Amino acid sequence: xxxxxxxxxxxKTYNNGFVAxxxxxxxxxxGSFFALLGPNGAGKSTTIGIITSLVNKTxxxxxxxxxxxxxDPQGVKRSIGLVPxxxxxxxxxxxxxxxxxxxxxxxxxxxxxxxxxxxYLNELGLWDKRxxxxxxxxxxxxxxxxxxxxxxxxxxxxxxxxxxxxxxxxLRRSMWDFLQKINDDGRSxxxxxxxxxxxxxxxxxxxxxxxxxxxENTTMxxxxxxxxxxxxxxxxxxxxxxxxxxxxxxxxxxxxxxxEAEIHSNQNLNDLFQLLDNQGIRVQSMRNKANRLxxxxxxxxxxEATRSPLTPGGDGATEQQEGQA
Amino acid sequence: MTRADLRxxxxxxxxxxxxxxxxxxxxxxxxVLPPVVTTALYxxxxxxxxxxxxxxxxxxxxxxxxxxxxxxxxxxTNSYSNVVSSFFGSKFQRHIEELLVSPxxxxxxxxxxxxxxxxxxxxxxxxxxxxxxxxxPLSVHNPIVMLLVVLLTSILFALAxxxxxxxxxxxDDIALIPTFVLTPLTYLGGVFYSISLLPDxxxxxxxxxxxxxMVDAFRYGSLGTSDFPVIASFAIIAMFIIVLxxxxxxxxxxxTGIRS
Ligand SMILES: Nc1ncnc2c1ncn2[C@@H]1O[C@H](COP(=O)(O)OP(=O)(O)OP(=O)(O)O)[C@@H](O)[C@H]1O
Ligand SMILES: [Mg+2]
Numbered sequence: 315x316x317x318x319x320x321x322x323x324x325x326k327t328y329n330n331g332f333v334a335x336x337x338x339x340x341x342x343x344x345g346s347f348f349a350l351l352g353p354n355g356a357g358k359s360t361t362i363g364i365i366t367s368l369v370n371k372t373x374x375x376x377x378x379x380x381x382x383x384x385x386d387p388q389g390v391k392r393s394i395g396l397v398p399x400x401x402x403x404x405x406x407x408x409x410x411x412x413x414x415x416x417x418x419x420x421x422x423x424x425x426x427x428x429x430x431x432x433x434y435l436n437e438l439g440l441w442d443k444r445x446x447x448x449x450x451x452x453x454x455x456x457x458x459x460x461x462x463x464x465x466x467x468x469x470x471x472x473x474x475x476x477x478x479x480x481x482x483x484x485l486r487r488s489m490w491d492f493l494q495k496i497n498d499d500g501r502s503x504x505x506x507x508x509x510x511x512x513x514x515x516x517x518x519x520x521x522x523x524x525x526x527x528x529x530e531n532t533t534m535x536x537x538x539x540x541x542x543x544x545x546x547x548x549x550x551x552x553x554x555x556x557x558x559x560x561x562x563x564x565x566x567x568x569x570x571x572x573x574e575a576e577i578h579s580n581q582n583l584n585d586l587f588q589l590l591d592n593q594g595i596r597v598q599s600m601r602n603k604a605n606r607l608x609x610x611x612x613x614x615x616x617x618e619a620t621r622s623p624l625t626p627g628g629d630g631a632t633e634q635q636e637g638q639a
Numbered sequence: 640m641t642r643a644d645l646r647x648x649x650x651x652x653x654x655x656x657x658x659x660x661x662x663x664x665x666x667x668x669x670x671v672l673p674p675v676v677t678t679a680l681y682x683x684x685x686x687x688x689x690x691x692x693x694x695x696x697x698x699x700x701x702x703x704x705x706x707x708x709x710x711x712x713x714x715x716t717n718s719y720s721n722v723v724s725s726f727f728g729s730k731f732q733r734h735i736e737e738l739l740v741s742p743x744x745x746x747x748x749x750x751x752x753x754x755x756x757x758x759x760x761x762x763x764x765x766x767x768x769x770x771x772x773x774x775x776p777l778s779v780h781n782p783i784v785m786l787l788v789v790l791l792t793s794i795l796f797a798l799a800x801x802x803x804x805x806x807x808x809x810x811d812d813i814a815l816i817p818t819f820v821l822t823p824l825t826y827l828g829g830v831f832y833s834i835s836l837l838p839d840x841x842x843x844x845x846x847x848x849x850x851x852x853m854v855d856a857f858r859y860g861s862l863g864t865s866d867f868p869v870i871a872s873f874a875i876i877a878m879f880i881i882v883l884x885x886x887x888x889x890x891x892x893x894x895t896g897i898r899s
Binding site for chain 2: 328329363366367368369370387388389391392394396398400401402403404405406407411415416418419420421422423424463
């Protein structure tokens with residue numbers, strides 16, 4: 315089957331000489347729900363910008379459902395709907411017109427455009443706002459407006475660049491449901507996000523990009539299986555007399571009443587509790603330190619940093635640290 | 640180019656044109672009203688008060704002489720500023736990206752912006768014409784020449800505004816050209832006087848001013864008098880349009896100022 319997206323050797327050097335993409339290969343199969351993850355400044359938006367004709371590429375090939383970006387840019391554009399990271403609509407234009415005009419740019423006549431806009435604005439809870447100026451919408455509504463706008467020409471591939479940034483939990487979940495439904499209908503979706511829970515619950519496939527390179531491209535399942543250790547946070551009943559060191563399970567003292575334990579995948583919680591019992595340490599409650607994917611993500615991007623030393627003080631270095639924070 | 644392409648481009652063009660027209664119509668107090676008020680002041684002060692003392696210009700009442708020039712002044716500045724502010728605004732607020740991600744050829748984008756500029760230029764031109772009727776009877780020597788000159792001038796300055804918008808990085812950049820190039824050229828282009836009054840050197844210098852040809856040709860259409868052959872003026876205007884269109888298309892294809 316023709317991939318929804320196929321990227322080969324994609325490079326981008328910005329005009330100021332900054333190398334944002336250092337040769338990216340990526341394939342997204344049709345119908346998939348694909349996560350593109352990476353720390354701030356990794357090159358996610360740059361990649362998306364190139365696919366959607368907003369950024370000129372320096373080298374490499376991009377194909378969307380078989381349409382080549384160089385030879386058939388119109389074919390590529392027709393196949394894609396974009397929800398960008400930043401608001402990019404006219405704040406002084408009414409909501410309904412923004413969506414209808416976008417349909418017009420894809421050749422959809424005005425009457426049909428209003429039908430479709432009505433459908434998606436309704437689905438996203440914005441129909442009542444159709445006559446309001448876009449700038450009067452709340453942040454979450456603006457995000458949904460951009461989703462309606464991206465879908466109005468019924469693209470086969472929907473690309474969302476951090477669609478749930480600054481969206482409250484309830485709304486985020488309803489957006490997830492909506493996207494899941496869109497995907498179930500057969501539309502391919504590529505999503506970038508900093509909420510790893512989002513990627514974990516929605517996406518079956520995942521690529522991790524760091525410092526302009528793809529460092530991982532696999533299924534969510536396989537990726538999570540790579541996770542060898544998990545960190546548990548233990549809240550204690552009373553301050554421990556001593557914390558055992560050098561044992562099979564590394565323990566770290568965080569404060570008076572908190573310990574962290576790092577459990578390897580071939581160990582189990584009974585081993586941990588046995589160890590604690592022997593020391594007379596009583597545990598009040600226990601929780602997983604972070605989302606599992608989060609832990610993996612931080613570790614992977616850290617590894618990458620130590621593998622490829624960055625020039626001190628360079629743009630990349632600061633971006634990298636932000637990603638790890 | 641298939642039939643489906645043509646249909647897409649037609650719909651896209653209509654969409655951009657409607658959007659551009661609604662944009663300046665929504666803010667008509669900023670876009671349409673001020674030039675009308677300004678021109679009314681010109682009529683009262685230059686035409687009425689001062690004009691009485693000037694007497695005749697090329698055999699016409701001074702008031703009647705300046706009406707065609709003032710209409711052209713309004714058409715020029717409004718076609719230009721409509722496109723430059725709309726295009727720069729769309730870069731500033733980033734909604735130019737709505738067009739960039741869509742399967743529209745750049746030529747259609749340019750045409751769409753031209754439509755908007757011409758619509759505003761003509762709207763204001765007609766409004767100024769109506770105001771002028773209070774001061775001076777409408778004289779029409781050759782209506783086709785009049786219409787054609789206004790239309791072509793409007794297209795030319797819409798294109799120029801687009802190019803300004805492509806290069807503009809700040810709001811200052813969109814005020815620079817209108818203030819320091821457009822207004823002086825228009826004033827020196829024979830809006831308020833016949834260049835035959837000028838010394839030889841300045842007559843020659845005026846010939847380098849493209850706006851002179853437009854004002855002159857329009858005055859011919861209205862009053863039947865001109866400093867320069869009308870056909871030659873048309874040729875010069877057409878040449879400017881072709882060059883500016885080519886430049887605008889080249890810039891958009893390169894992505895200058897809009898794609899990093
Ligand atoms: N127009 C530009 N000119 C120069 N450098 C740029 C430009 N746009 C982006 N960059 C740089 O390219 C790198 C990648 O940026 P990009 O926006 O693709 O990152 P990202 O992965 O989307 O990050 P985030 O998660 O913060 O959105 C960054 O270091 C950024 O500073
Ligand atoms: Mg980004």
